[in-house]
Amino acid sequence: MTSNVPQHDPSDGPGFRPPARLWQERNPTWMGQVQDHHYRAAPEHPAGGSHPGPQPALASALRSAALPAPGGRSAGVVLLVAGGGALAFAGLFLVLPYLLANTGLAGFVVGFVASLIPLTAVLLAVFVIDRWEPEPKRLLVFAFIWGAVVSVAATLVIQPVFAMAAAPPPGVDYRTFALTVQAPVVEEFAKSLGLLLLLLLARKHFDGPVDGVVFAFTIAGGFAFTENILYFGSAIAQSSTPGADLAVAFFLRGVMSPFAHAIFTGSTGLILGLAARRWRVGLTLGAFIVGLVPAMILHSTWNSMGQDFLAQYVLVQVPIFLLAAAVIALLRVAESRLTRQRLTEYAAAGWFTPAEVSMLATGRGRRQAVRWAKSFGHGAQMKSFVGSATELAFIRQRILSGRNVAEHQRDEQQQLRRIAADRDALLH
Structure with missing residues (x-):
């Protein structure tokens, strides 16, 4: 069966103007804007424009061509995965003793098991968002390990330096300053640094806002997992009523806010994903800095909730979560x-x-x-x-x-x- 769609020369390059309908629809979504001078023809099918069908000779030749997967193990991806693994191994010697010192062995075990529940919710969200064009598993593993180990270790190293460099303003106690300024700045920087490395070293797999959200959610899920081990384990080790305190901590972090860190870092991932459409290093670094701002603000807003926690949760945090869900839904429609x-x-x-x-x-x-x-x-x-x-x-x-x-x-x-x-x- 032959096609009735007008054909073009395979050598057509930039500036090629396809059939009118294709030309008019070349930018179907804000995610896929194409400049006129960059448009070029899709390569012709070897059958000379026929619609695809059974072609034994061609199929046999294709089966015999043992080609690697497009965008396979590039040097950047190998460096990223190997470097991330090395940093994670080194980071364990800092993170694991810190957790055990604050939770004890029993608290660590209970915290680890309890933390798997909110982590599962985040990873299920990643699976749903990533189903259309799945990212390589090795990069998702890198993202999770970066969040769970490397970014936590970096936070533990940077926080004392930040505390010496930035003192609380007059009238603000150190605890409030640490919760609303220090933690958001240091933690979001440490998490988002993994996003920046993914964009710089695995560019073929980070080419849009959906990819940015997927990687950001995975990093944030890893970070929240380790942080939850600390909070849940501390509720066991440092309380006279461990059961009640664990239930409260789990309800606040595991039920009411399993996606808090994901939404914070997701805003950075979204902005980096938009910048990835241009592929300019300067723009990428600028987007990294700009993307940290909403993440830090959202994080600080969350940590600032006090006695009127429930009201702020309903009036502020729930709408933010719904807005994030709506943005993700729009991204999926745009991908389609x-x-x-x-x-x-x-x-x-x-x-x-x-x-x-x-x-x-x-x-x-x-x-x-x-x-x-x-x-x-x-x-x-x-x-x-x-x-x-x-x-x-x-x-x-x-x-x-x-x-x-x-x-x-x-x-x-x-x-x-x-x-x-x-x-x-x-x-x-």
Whole structure:
């Protein structure tokens, strides 16, 4: 079956103007803005514009091409993971004794187990947010370890220095200053430093606000996990009524505010994700500084709640949480629209059918496709096809942004081959 969509020369470069409908819709969302001079054609399908289908010769050639995954283990990612692991190992020698000194062994064990409950809630949120275009597991592990160990160790090192450099203003006691200024500044800097490293060293996997939120939530979840061990364990070790104090601490931190740190650091991740669309080092560093401001303010606001805690929680913190949820929902909608548009451009070049694009661009369509494929034992192949197509859409977005075009075009070619092989696996 041949396509009735106007075709173009594969050599078309920047400035190429595709069919009118594609040109008008090239910016389907604020997440995917493309400058006119950066727009270029999607590469033609080898079949010469036909819609994809069973092509044994091509499929055989693709299966024999053992290509690495696009954006694989780059030097930056290897450095990031190895360096993060080394820092975490060293940080344990500071964090673990600190926790045990404040909780005791029994308190540490109870705190560790209790802290798994709010951590699970945060990681489930990460899973839901990250389902559309999942981040590499090794980077998520780095993010969690950075939050749980490295950022905590950095906080323990920096806090005394900050205390010597910044004294409380007249009329403010040190405890209030530490809660409302020192902790927000030091902790948010320590957590967000991991985000900055991810953006600088793993750029292919941090190319938008959703990625920023995913990594930020994971780092914050790790930090809150360790902090909860301290609070829950201290309620056991330093109280004459450990059961009651543990219940209060768990209700306040595990039930009422499991996402507090995630929302604080998430604001930094969102801003860094927006800056990632430009890929300029100066802009990235500026976004890091700017992104710390709302995180520190939100953190300070939370720590400032006192006797009227319940009223402030209902009137301030709950609306902030709902706003964060709404922003995440909008980001997911934007991802879906961007995926549809970029895959539509590949469909015009013969790589997908319109029905496939419709299926790949909605969560419902994907779920139905996987269920259908599972009915004849090809669920894994369909999941691979869906994941490959989604990654392809985001690779094209990177190409159209005008940054590192040649490198991303190589990734594009590898991903197109993988998609053709995935389709062939589904047909056999």
